[in-house]
Amino acid sequence: MDFNFTDEQKMLRESARGFCEDKSPMSFVLEMEEDEKGYTPELWKGMAELGWMGLVIPEEYGGVGMSFMDLIVLLEEMGRVCLPGPFFSTVVLGGLTILEGGNESQKNEFLPKIANGDIILSFALAEPSSTQYDPSLIEVTATAEQDRFIIDGTKLFVSDANVADYIICAARTQGEPASKDGITLFFVDAKSPGIKCSLLKTVAGDKQCEVIFDKVVVSEENVLGEVNGGWFVIEKILQKAAVAKCAEMVGGGQKVLEMAVEYAKQRVQFGKLIGTFQAVQHHCANMAIALQGSKFITYKAGWMLSEGVPCAMQVSAAKAWTSEAYKKLVILGHQIFAGTGFMAEHEMPMYSRRARAAELAFGDANYYRKMVAQDIGLAPRS
Amino acid sequence: MDFSYTQEEEMFRKRLNEFLDKELTEEIARQNWEDLGVGPEAREFSRKLYENGFLGLPWPKEYGGQELSPTYDFILIDELGKRWGAHVPLDVGYTMTGHTILRRGSEEMKKEFLPKIIRGEIEFGLGYTEPNAGSDLASMMMKAEEKDDYYLINGQKTFNTESHYADYHWLAARTELDPDKPKHRGISLFIVDQRSPGITIRPLITMSGERTNEVFYDDVKVPKDRMVGEKNKGFYYMMEAIDSERNHVFVPARLWPIVNDMISYVKATEYNGKLLSDDPQIQSKLAQMIIDLEVAQVLADNARWLELNELPMTMEPEITKLVVSELEQRMVDDAMQILGLYGQLEEGSKWAPLRGRIEWYYLHSFLPTIGAGTSEVGRNVIAQRGLGLPRG
Ligand SMILES: Cc1cc2nc3c(=O)[nH]c(=O)nc-3n(C[C@H](O)[C@H](O)[C@H](O)COP(=O)(O)OP(=O)(O)OC[C@H]3O[C@@H](n4cnc5c(N)ncnc54)[C@H](O)[C@@H]3O)c2cc1C
Numbered sequence: 001m002d003f004n005f006t007d008e009q010k011m012l013r014e015s016a017r018g019f020c021e022d023k024s025p026m027s028f029v030l031e032m033e034e035d036e037k038g039y040t041p042e043l044w045k046g047m048a049e050l051g052w053m054g055l056v057i058p059e060e061y062g063g064v065g066m067s068f069m070d071l072i073v074l075l076e077e078m079g080r081v082c083l084p085g086p087f088f089s090t091v092v093l094g095g096l097t098i099l100e101g102g103n104e105s106q107k108n109e110f111l112p113k114i115a116n117g118d119i120i121l122s123f124a125l126a127e128p129s130s131t132q133y134d135p136s137l138i139e140v141t142a143t144a145e146q147d148r149f150i151i152d153g154t155k156l157f158v159s160d161a162n163v164a165d166y167i168i169c170a171a172r173t174q175g176e177p178a179s180k181d182g183i184t185l186f187f188v189d190a191k192s193p194g195i196k197c198s199l200l201k202t203v204a205g206d207k208q209c210e211v212i213f214d215k216v217v218v219s220e221e222n223v224l225g226e227v228n229g230g231w232f233v234i235e236k237i238l239q240k241a242a243v244a245k246c247a248e249m250v251g252g253g254q255k256v257l258e259m260a261v262e263y264a265k266q267r268v269q270f271g272k273l274i275g276t277f278q279a280v281q282h283h284c285a286n287m288a289i290a291l292q293g294s295k296f297i298t299y300k301a302g303w304m305l306s307e308g309v310p311c312a313m314q315v316s317a318a319k320a321w322t323s324e325a326y327k328k329l330v331i332l333g334h335q336i337f338a339g340t341g342f343m344a345e346h347e348m349p350m351y352s353r354r355a356r357a358a359e360l361a362f363g364d365a366n367y368y369r370k371m372v373a374q375d376i377g378l379a380p381r382s
Numbered sequence: 383m384d385f386s387y388t389q390e391e392e393m394f395r396k397r398l399n400e401f402l403d404k405e406l407t408e409e410i411a412r413q414n415w416e417d418l419g420v421g422p423e424a425r426e427f428s429r430k431l432y433e434n435g436f437l438g439l440p441w442p443k444e445y446g447g448q449e450l451s452p453t454y455d456f457i458l459i460d461e462l463g464k465r466w467g468a469h470v471p472l473d474v475g476y477t478m479t480g481h482t483i484l485r486r487g488s489e490e491m492k493k494e495f496l497p498k499i500i501r502g503e504i505e506f507g508l509g510y511t512e513p514n515a516g517s518d519l520a521s522m523m524m525k526a527e528e529k530d531d532y533y534l535i536n537g538q539k540t541f542n543t544e545s546h547y548a549d550y551h552w553l554a555a556r557t558e559l560d561p562d563k564p565k566h567r568g569i570s571l572f573i574v575d576q577r578s579p580g581i582t583i584r585p586l587i588t589m590s591g592e593r594t595n596e597v598f599y600d601d602v603k604v605p606k607d608r609m610v611g612e613k614n615k616g617f618y619y620m621m622e623a624i625d626s627e628r629n630h631v632f633v634p635a636r637l638w639p640i641v642n643d644m645i646s647y648v649k650a651t652e653y654n655g656k657l658l659s660d661d662p663q664i665q666s667k668l669a670q671m672i673i674d675l676e677v678a679q680v681l682a683d684n685a686r687w688l689e690l691n692e693l694p695m696t697m698e699p700e701i702t703k704l705v706v707s708e709l710e711q712r713m714v715d716d717a718m719q720i721l722g723l724y725g726q727l728e729e730g731s732k733w734a735p736l737r738g739r740i741e742w743y744y745l746h747s748f749l750p751t752i753g754a755g756t757s758e759v760g761r762n763v764i765a766q767r768g769l770g771l772p773r774g
Pocket residue numbers: 507508509510511515516517518540541542543544588592594749752753754755756757758759762
């Protein structure tokens with residue numbers, strides 16, 4: 001047992017903190033919320049030069065060859081400043097999916113480009129019929145026709161599809177809409193005829209899209225993994241995505257706590273620092289408890305995923321606890337900042353809007369409670 | 383980071399569980415957990431733990447340990463806890479005062495007490511609280527006057543739980559009597575033979591049937607070499623020992639029996655022709671217990687790992703303690719709700735589900751948020767010591 005970060009991880013954190021704080025002040029984040037693209041090529045290039053896009057890609061494919069646990073450290077720092085852009089889509093949902101499911105020629109072709117920052121990826125999973133997060137409910141169809149497939153249907157909440165070069169699309173090649181068998185992953189050129197992408201307006205101002213596939217033709221070479229065997233890959237990626245999202249939340253939560261404590265040490269009312277009031281102290285203590293739990297369960301789940309140890313229970317605990325904890329952190333943060341924190345140009349809303357988006361991404365606490373109930377044999381497996 | 387156990391540690395766990403299957407009974411577990419008084423069976427069990435190589439592994443060799451990783455003690459305490467909430471039978475010595483003696487005691491004191499603690503032979507009772515000094519321990523009045531080669535001690539303690547069966551009293555008393563000096567810099571810590579002349583122990587019985595005690599000192603003479611560490615520094619040592627208590631008593635593993643009992647219960651009990659385990663609300667409650675326990679486990683691992691590797695701690699033991707104690711209350715409330723009308727039935731009653739254990743836990747669950755520092759004081763500590771907020 002060892003709770004220390006490695007020296008490399010400490011250095012990574014330090015350099016990431018410097019870069020993120022320098023390049024992504026709040027003004028930039030808010031600007032990107034209004035921007036059509038939601039990122040700037042300069043920032044993207046800068047991140048690629050630091051090796052971030054290739055962090056978890058093995059050296060043989062042009063990456064840095066670091067671990068998922070190292071990525072957790074980096075994502076925490078990104079979450080701390082709400083760094084905008086398609087990093088999560090490209091690296092976590094794109095890169096890791098290709099690593100997990102891609103064949104050798106797909107890996108050779110795409111991974112070096114990801115590592116270089118040459119391409120942006122997006123992952124299309126959710127659909128209009130699943131109002132609750134339900135990753136296996138897939139009705140978008142892919143029909144085999146000689147050596148190609150025709151994809152038809154609508155995907156929702158597809159992050160960064162507006163700027164993506166490729167979209168990884170989960171489509172049904174067989175079976176009932178809710179069945180885990182019969183799902184296939186396709187690597188689709190985002191410029192293919194028949195793809196129509198439009199931006200949704202979201203609470204976090206992030207770039208989630210509706211993507212309509214209207215008889216989009218994909219060659220069979222662009223199947224990722226096995227035909228009908230996509231769920232096997234999706235399940236693994238969603239575990240990593242959930243914990244990666246927790247890391248962003250931990251970073252954001254840490255910043256919110258620091259800001260609130262700082263403010264409590266400056267703001268005077270009734271002739272006293274508000275930080276001397278016990279009600280305010282207890283708000284801060286409750287934030288610290290929520291954060292500490294989020295941190296360590298995220299590190300534990302992240303480490304287990306990194307080491308390839310089975311950890312469905314820890315992933316569920318991490319995403320359930322952290323989603324709730326981040327909401328608690330922002331609620332208490334707002335309470336301490338009171339009126340000032342309610343203003344649009346204050347930092348607090350930037351975090352509280354993202355707390356909601358992060359809760360919803362890859363399953364909220366209700367979803368993971370259901371998963372746990374299945375894991376302990378109370379509910380039948382869906 | 384590394385959240386794994388080594389192969390040797392896993393072997394240890396396996397050997398330990400084989401031993402516990404044979405040797406640990408519910409009666410022994412409950413003698414300690416419910417503070418009924420550790421009887422001869424539990425003392426015998428304690429000695430066997432040592433003889434079979436399960437006690438004392440992380441402790442220094444010169445006092446009878448093996449200087450292995452502290453993880454061995456984590457495994458020991460967790461595996462015990464999973465069985466009826468058991469603990470090391472003489473847990474105050476082994477997990478609270480022992481660590482403080484090791485850190486703060488003189489060499490003679492370590493030689494005298496640590497080997498017996500490691501062998502599971504002696505127990506201590508904690509003597510902090512007084513009728514007028516609960517959360518505000520610095521206000522304690524128990525007086526220790528320096529005489530030739532001893533201290534003369536007078537006054538009263540209350541809620542001193544192990545005193546009726548402990549061998550020693552871990553006593554905090556005032557050694558600086560000048561009222562103009564800061565209160566917390568006038569307290570010293572003593573190890574007092576619990577059977578010394580002049581000590582009277584009177585029982586107090588709690589709502590969940592445990593025994594705790596009032597302890598009166600009437601001209602009790604305590605040799606000077608039984609003072610722990612330096613004079614007038616006792617308040618700080620006491621705070622350290624309370625951190626050890628938070629880390630080693632508020633062990634999430636001890637709550638697993640509740641969850642496991644409840645899981646078997648809902649899988650075997652029907653209402654209206656349907657198993658309780660099919661009810662989504664019940665599923666959700668039980669799942670949340672497990673989620674909370676997973677988080678509590680890693681928090682507890684972090685806090686005790688920091689302590690036993692002598693790394694700085696500010697708020698970690700408090701966070702663990704708060705999470706575990708408040709979790710116990712929520713968990714027991716949810717369990718009572720699931721049991722419905724039957725939840726009110728006591729152990730021994732006709733129709734009592736799960737042998738009335740949940741009903742007992744309900745009664746007990748008011749204590750964890752009070753003992754070892756209340757939740758309110760815990761949050762003050764997190765805010766002030768952990769986050770650096772100013773005192774009022
Ligand atoms: C079963 C049992 C076993 C125990 N065993 C032992 C033992 O072995 N040895 C021992 O020494 N003690 C023991 N204790 C004592 C225990 O540690 C105290 O009860 C506890 O510290 C609280 O003190 P109090 O009960 O006097 O409450 P008080 O301190 O009087 O507190 C009353 C209320 O005021 C609140 N409060 C007090 N101060 C503050 C503050 N600064 N800010 C906000 N709120 C505050 C408290 O949180 C609480 O809600 C035991 C207690 C029990 C019930």
